[in-house]
Amino acid sequence: xxxxxxxxxxxxxxxxxxxxxxxxxxxxxxxxxxxxxxxxxxxxxxxxxxxxxxxxxxxxxxxxxxxxxxxxxxxxxxxxxxxxxxxxxxxxxxxxxxxxxxxxxxxxxxxxxxxxxxxxxxxxxxxxxxxxxxxxxxxxxxxxxxxxxxxxxxxxxxxxxxxxxxxxxxxxxxxxxxxxxxxxxxxxxxxxxxxxxxxxxxxxxxxxxxxxxxxxxxxxxxxxxxxxxxxxxxxxxxxxxxxxxxxxxxxxxxxxxxxxxxxxxx
Amino acid sequence: xxxxxxxxxxxxxxxxxxxxxxxxxxxxxxxxxxxxxxxxxxxxxxxxxxxxxxxxxxxxxxxxxxxxxxxxxxxxxxxxxxxxxxxxxxxxxxxxxxxxxxxxxxxxxxxxxxxxxxxxxxxxxxxxxxxxxxxxxxxxxxxxxxxxxxxxxxxxxxxxxxxxxxxxxxxxxxxxxxxxxxxxxxxxxxxxxxxxxxxxxxxxxxxxxxxxxxxxxxxxxxxxxxxxxxxxxxxxxxxxxxxxxxxxxxxxxxxxxxxxxxxxxxxxxxxxxxxxxxxxxxx
Numbered sequence: 001x002x003x004x005x006x007x008x009x010x011x012x013x014x015x016x017x018x019x020x021x022x023x024x025x026x027x028x029x030x031x032x033x034x035x036x037x038x039x040x041x042x043x044x045x046x047x048x049x050x051x052x053x054x055x056x057x058x059x060x061x062x063x064x065x066x067x068x069x070x071x072x073x074x075x076x077x078x079x080x081x082x083x084x085x086x087x088x089x090x091x092x093x094x095x096x097x098x099x100x101x102x103x104x105x106x107x108x109x110x111x112x113x114x115x116x117x118x119x120x121x122x123x124x125x126x127x128x129x130x131x132x133x134x135x136x137x138x139x140x141x142x143x144x145x146x147x148x149x150x151x152x153x154x155x156x157x158x159x160x161x162x163x164x165x166x167x168x169x170x171x172x173x174x175x176x177x178x179x180x181x182x183x184x185x186x187x188x189x190x191x192x193x194x195x196x197x198x199x200x201x202x203x204x205x206x207x208x209x210x211x212x213x214x215x216x217x218x219x220x221x222x223x224x225x226x227x228x229x230x231x232x233x234x235x236x237x238x239x240x241x242x243x244x245x246x247x248x249x250x251x252x253x254x255x256x257x258x259x260x261x262x263x264x265x266x
Numbered sequence: 267x268x269x270x271x272x273x274x275x276x277x278x279x280x281x282x283x284x285x286x287x288x289x290x291x292x293x294x295x296x297x298x299x300x301x302x303x304x305x306x307x308x309x310x311x312x313x314x315x316x317x318x319x320x321x322x323x324x325x326x327x328x329x330x331x332x333x334x335x336x337x338x339x340x341x342x343x344x345x346x347x348x349x350x351x352x353x354x355x356x357x358x359x360x361x362x363x364x365x366x367x368x369x370x371x372x373x374x375x376x377x378x379x380x381x382x383x384x385x386x387x388x389x390x391x392x393x394x395x396x397x398x399x400x401x402x403x404x405x406x407x408x409x410x411x412x413x414x415x416x417x418x419x420x421x422x423x424x425x426x427x428x429x430x431x432x433x434x435x436x437x438x439x440x441x442x443x444x445x446x447x448x449x450x451x452x453x454x455x456x457x458x459x460x461x462x463x464x465x466x467x468x469x470x471x472x473x474x475x476x477x478x479x480x481x482x483x484x485x486x487x488x489x490x491x492x493x494x495x496x497x498x499x500x501x502x503x504x505x506x507x508x509x510x511x512x513x514x515x516x517x518x519x520x521x522x523x524x525x526x527x528x529x530x531x532x533x534x535x536x537x538x539x540x541x542x543x544x545x546x547x548x549x
Contacts, residue, residue, distance in 0.1 A: 197372070200372045
């Protein structure tokens with residue numbers, strides 16, 4: 001039984017690790033697989049391809065757009081969601097089920113579905129809206145909702161937001177003051193988690209941006225890999241590691257506060 | 267009597283609801299209207315056509331892909347959660363798996379497809395290494411652009427997602443229950459049959475549906491591995507890019523309306539199961 005379990009865990013570990021390793025080799029070793037022999041394993045390693053991508057103006061433009069989308073999506077998520085989540089938890093707990101249901105709906109309308117609806121409605125009525133890459137922001141906020149709301153909700157519950165609220169209220173603080181000066185500073189962990197999950201989503205979203213012909217990091221990556229397979233692979237690996245790093249930071253921030261990242265909706 | 271909603275709650279809830287309404291409900295309802303009024307007048311012809319011929323094939327393929335990757339990923343994810351449950355010794359293992367699952371369940375998309383191409387694509391390093399020991403995976407009919415290839419790649423984010431879903435439920439199984447069962451003379455297998463698995467079942471089924479929704483909607487990975495695959499997300503792309511005769515947009519609306527209906531039904535089912543789980547674990 002113990003042996004079986006160890007074998008299972010090792011095989012699973014290989015399944016998760018090998019693709020990354022293969023990716024790194026392809027990205028940084030300029031020896032085609034066909035010519036690769038055991039003697040050549042250490043030849044031709046270089047990161048020049050990746051450095052070159054970082055220098056290209058197209059990459060910088062796409063990365064800058066993605067960075068802006070990421071920050072805007074995080075900002076809007078927090079401004080829009082945090083007060084609602086806090087007040088629902090504090091003053092209208094009977095609405096929590098409704099909030100949980102609403103924030104799960106983006107799961108039902110994934111990017112590939114919503115893009116059709118957006119093309120059907122917005123393209124005719126407000127064509128200027130879809131012209132700018134920033135039009136992606138509200139949709140990214142939306143798809144991150146199942147994750148971001150659950151992170152914030154878990155945070156509110158773990159700090160005992162209602163008790164804090166009542167204590168501050170008794171001492172005469174206004175609702176606004178309580179949220180800004182009591183609730184928010186106490187749930188930095190949850191805020192980081194919500195931001196991290198939103199950031200990961202923005203860094204990975206491809207369908208919506210591609211179909212609306214917007215040049216973001218993922219769409220640039222797909223295009224670029226076609227002309228420069230090696231450097232494209234290196235870039236993909238870099239983005240993957242960056243995503244992993246961002247989420248890792250979130251997990252660490254949560255664990256410090258005795259919480260865990262919640263899977264969406266479950 | 268207390269008022270149900272006070273003004274402050276309303277004041278912050280309204281912008282939020284307006285946001286969701288404008289960017290989620292308006293496009294979705296607009297889409298539903300278009301799907302139900304093909305060519306300008308009310309009718310079900312688009313909806314009907316969306317389930318015929320090659321479109322039907324796409325739905326069948328997508329559902330098969332989603333079910334297969336959900337079931338395999340679900341079972342492996344559950345086994346992973348169970349095998350880590352009682353392990354104390356390498357202390358890093360549990361926390362690394364937790365963090366890694368959080369990361370991997372969010373990966374996917376373009377980079378993940380690239381990673382698998384580099385590993386087990388036709389020119390992949392693993393393909394080559396297996397070839398050296400006499401195993402030819404392309405000869406055996408395996409290809410990343412075919413059904414099982416997509417399943418293998420999807421497992422990369424399905425397994426960790428299931429692990430994250432099952433971990434709380436598996437952690438909720440108390441050691442005392444197993445002891446109580448064994449004192450009353452139950453064998454370990456009897457304990458799992460009568461106590462353990464029934465308790466895990468609602469979360470497991472909920473997790474399966476979540477995985478189903480997750481892979482049904484996946485687009486980027488499949489797009490890289492096989493842009494011509496006959497699955498729903500890629501079919502929508504084909505119809506939307508206007509590579510077909512005019513008027514086929516109606517068909518895209520209808521296909522999406524079916525997709526949304528399917529996903530919504532799955533989600534409602536999850537909610538029902540969730541309620542059952544909550545009832546079980548709170549007693």
